[in-house]
Amino acid sequence: MHWLEEGPDDAPAVVLIHGLGGDAQFWGVEQAALARHFRVLAVDLRGSGLSPGTVEAFSIEDLARDIESMLDEAGISSTHVIGFSMGGVVAQALAVASPQRIDRLVLAATFAVVNPQARLFLQAIGSVYRDGLSARQLYELVLPWLFSVAFLDDSRSAPYLAYPDEQGEEQSRDDWLSLLAALLAFDGRARLGAIRAPTLIISGDEDCLAPLAGAEELAHGIHGSVLKIVAGGHLMNVESPDEFIGQIERFLLPHRQPALA
Numbered sequence: 001m002h003w004l005e006e007g008p009d010d011a012p013a014v015v016l017i018h019g020l021g022g023d024a025q026f027w028g029v030e031q032a033a034l035a036r037h038f039r040v041l042a043v044d045l046r047g048s049g050l051s052p053g054t055v056e057a058f059s060i061e062d063l064a065r066d067i068e069s070m071l072d073e074a075g076i077s078s079t080h081v082i083g084f085s086m087g088g089v090v091a092q093a094l095a096v097a098s099p100q101r102i103d104r105l106v107l108a109a110t111f112a113v114v115n116p117q118a119r120l121f122l123q124a125i126g127s128v129y130r131d132g133l134s135a136r137q138l139y140e141l142v143l144p145w146l147f148s149v150a151f152l153d154d155s156r157s158a159p160y161l162a163y164p165d166e167q168g169e170e171q172s173r174d175d176w177l178s179l180l181a182a183l184l185a186f187d188g189r190a191r192l193g194a195i196r197a198p199t200l201i202i203s204g205d206e207d208c209l210a211p212l213a214g215a216e217e218l219a220h221g222i223h224g225s226v227l228k229i230v231a232g233g234h235l236m237n238v239e240s241p242d243e244f245i246g247q248i249e250r251f252l253l254p255h256r257q258p259a260l261a
Helices: 024-034 060-074 086-097 116-130 135-145 149-153 155-161 173-185 189-194 212-221 241-255
Strands: 003-006 013-017 039-043 079-084 102-108 199-204 226-230
Touching (some): 060 086, 086 173, 102 241, 116 135, 199 212
């Protein structure tokens, strides 16, 4: 499993988990900001970035086990975890399976289960992508779901809306579809009560892929969690970067020193 690491080796750890179609590079801004105080590891999930995929099908729980193996390799016994979209689903599975390894949990633009509207959309684009849709066409279909109407209408947003012609390691069609299948198969609603880590939930106020109702369901199911609403669509970290990272820093920074035994 590949990851990008930044920050002092002796600082408390933070693991960043990206969403479907992303990789560790998704976290460039957040990793640089958090690395002033933490040892920050941005992972490439299985079949993403520089982490190889697998021929056999896998589950969200398998992806969580990949993170556990990465923590073992990095020599980290416990960590804060920040998951975005599908990464937030993986983070939930990790928090349930290995509660002793999670200090604080941040779930951003995510849900316990894909809602019916987003499910129909994701199933449809998965079907046409499997049938030969190009990566550029896939990007163009998903793009309107990623941002708020105001952001899409703002001429200054053009650099964020253009298809990235200069890409690094291109994700294969099979790897993307395998990750999508794992996401659609996941339903963590019954296990939310098993999450014991202090949890911050962040939702974009115009998120169509992970609407506020899903964030509210997380907040209701995870005892003691805090829900914060940030301006923007699904990628509210792009639309409101200062507000997004500010919420995370206020949640994590008072706890940057390891607890005494």
